[in-house]
Amino acid sequence: xxxxxxxxxxxxxxxxxxxxxxxxxxxxxxxxxxxxxxxxxxxxxxxxxxxxxxxxxxxxxxxxxxxxxxxxxxxxxxxxxxxxxxxxxxxxxxxxxxxxxxxxxxxxxxxxxxxxxxxxxxxxxxxxxxxxxxxxxxxxxxxxxxxxxxxxxxxxxxxxxxxxxxxxxxxxxxxxxxxxxxxxxxxxxxxxxxxxxxxxxxxxxxxxxxxxxxxxxxxxxxxxxxxxxxxxxxxxxxxxxxxxxxxxxxxxxxxxxxxxxxxxxxxxxxxxxxxxxxxxxxxxxxxxxxxxxxxxxxxxxxxxxxxxxxxxxxxxxxxxxxxxxxxxxxxxxxxxxxxxxxxxxxxxxxxxxxxxxxxxxxxxxxxxxxxxxxxxxxxxxxxxxxxxxxxxxxxxxxxxxxxxxxxxxxxxx
Numbered sequence: 072x073x074x075x076x077x078x079x080x081x082x083x084x085x086x087x088x089x090x091x092x093x094x095x096x097x098x099x100x101x102x103x104x105x106x107x108x109x110x111x112x113x114x115x116x117x118x119x120x121x122x123x124x125x126x127x128x129x130x131x132x133x134x135x136x137x138x139x140x141x142x143x144x145x146x147x148x149x150x151x152x153x154x155x156x157x158x159x160x161x162x163x164x165x166x167x168x169x170x171x172x173x174x175x176x177x178x179x180x181x182x183x184x185x186x187x188x189x190x191x192x193x194x195x196x197x198x199x200x201x202x203x204x205x206x207x208x209x210x211x212x213x214x215x216x217x218x219x220x221x222x223x224x225x226x227x228x229x230x231x232x233x234x235x236x237x238x239x240x241x242x243x244x245x246x247x248x249x250x251x252x253x254x255x256x257x258x259x260x261x262x263x264x265x266x267x268x269x270x271x272x273x274x275x276x277x278x279x280x281x282x283x284x285x286x287x288x289x290x291x292x293x294x295x296x297x298x299x300x301x302x303x304x305x306x307x308x309x310x311x312x313x314x315x316x317x318x319x320x321x322x323x324x325x326x327x328x329x330x331x332x333x334x335x336x337x338x339x340x341x342x343x344x345x346x347x348x349x350x351x352x353x354x355x356x357x358x359x360x361x362x363x364x365x366x367x368x369x370x371x372x373x374x375x376x377x378x379x380x381x382x383x384x385x386x387x388x389x390x391x392x393x394x395x396x397x398x399x400x401x402x403x404x405x406x407x408x409x410x411x412x413x414x415x416x417x418x419x420x421x422x423x424x425x426x427x428x429x430x431x432x433x434x435x436x437x438x439x440x441x442x443x444x445x446x447x448x449x450x451x452x453x454x455x456x457x458x459x460x461x462x463x464x465x466x467x468x469x470x471x472x473x474x475x476x477x478x479x480x481x482x483x484x
Contacts (some may be wrong), residue, residue, distance in 0.1 A: 087166035090199065094162040097191045100157035105151060116227060117188040119154065121147035125149040146251075151187065158183035158192065163205060167415075168471075170438060173203065177212065185219050188227075190250065193220060197254040201261025214256050220251050276409060279372020280402060281450055287315035287367040287398055316341055360394035362421065369402060370419055376409055376434075378417040384409040394456040397430055400462070403447050404432035404473040412438055414470065427460075427478045435470040451475070 105113050115124060115358040127143045134338030158180050165176035177200070186190045196216060200209045224247040363382050370378040389397065401419065408414050422429045451473075452462045460477035 076304065084200060087163060090166050091163040093160060093193075094159045095311065097189075097195055098159055099401070101155060101187070101189050102148070102152055102190065105148055110140050113144060115143070115147060116231060116476065118186040118223060118227075119188075119231065121227075123150060124276055141444045152307075153194065154183050154187050158187070162195070162199065162376045165199060169413075171298055177203070178400060181212070181216055184216075188220075188223055189252070190303065193251070193254055194257045194415055195477070197257040198261035198264075201258045202265045202285055209258065209262075211255060217251055217443055220254075221248050224251075256388060262306050272409075274408070275372055277370050282367035282372060283365040283398070286368050287360065287362070287394070338343070360389060360391050361387050361392050362398060365398055366419065366421065370417075373417070375406070376414060376417050378405075378419055381418070381422075383421060383423045386421045386428050389428065389477075393428070396458055396460075397428070397475065397477065398453040400454055400475050401430055401432060404475075407435060407447060407473075408434040408471075411436075429478050430475040433467075433470060433472040435467075437469065 075205075113118065123143055123146045127146050128139060161176045161180035161183065165180065168176055177196075180196055180199070184196050193216065197213060200212045203209075204212060224244055228239050228241070228244045228247075255361070275296075275414050309344075364381065366380060370380045401421075405417065405419065408417055414434035416435045418431075418433040420429075420431040420433075422431070448462070455462050455475055455477060458477050460475065463474040464474075465474060466471040
């Protein structure tokens, strides 16, 4: 069976790649600063540095001082490199994973930025908390991040005072604590960016719905115009041809066999009247609407969800009531996948067989595991039931398939 396959891919870089690239950039800059300072000049008064000083000297007893300095530097750089690699991987996982794995990835990232003790990396995490978590959960994580940072700063200040046998530098601790308030600004900026992104996505989806509805309305208007023309043909030309046919019949009977041209004219008139009636009858019965253009416009306008659209030509043309019901149901299913499923891929199919038309919306989100039927799904069931059709929900791992069927006898009705 011939199938028209239209693959609509959103040609944009996925957000998780952008987030991972930014985290990797800050991580590389952090490592580059360590390498630029070199052995003996790199500040070691941080969690990884203190751990390195504690572990490495006992392993290098008896070695020359330059060799010990080099060993400390190499171990410190390796520890930092492992931490930034773990943090970057956690960023990528947090952006793509589901709720439980996302929490674990954010916890790993929080641990990494805490031991790295680098404010730019803390800023990256704060922005990510704002964009990946709900408002209250994000604030709770941000508070935990700030408190952990302050605890680390306090421990470092007390350790420095113990090493130098001086009073703790509480002014330095106050400055470092105040400096960390930049995390709140980063969190707020992340929330604003997320809000702007959602508003743009909502606007783009609404625009796509308007274009799709406009295409469907255009098909309906063209069908109504064809019906009007058919009525005009029947009411004007059809009646005049009928009258002409009667007069030619009368003239042929009055002239007898001596006027063959009249008989020919009568036959031509009767044939023309039959053709007009055939055109009017075909136009009245062929009031179908093509769904393909409306569905293409709807799927092409999805701002954040790449969609693959598969349309069989025989399933695209439907009577007006069926086309309207199928379009409304498919629009509702696509909107649900966009808003609630957190999906990364969508497949829209409109198929045909001998007894029914089938529409299937499949996503790879989390709707199948936490499905709650609301007014939207109930409305879809009611629309399809009026046409003798049905709605089925097929939970998948991952994702959900919304299957709508309309029998041809329902279409005829």
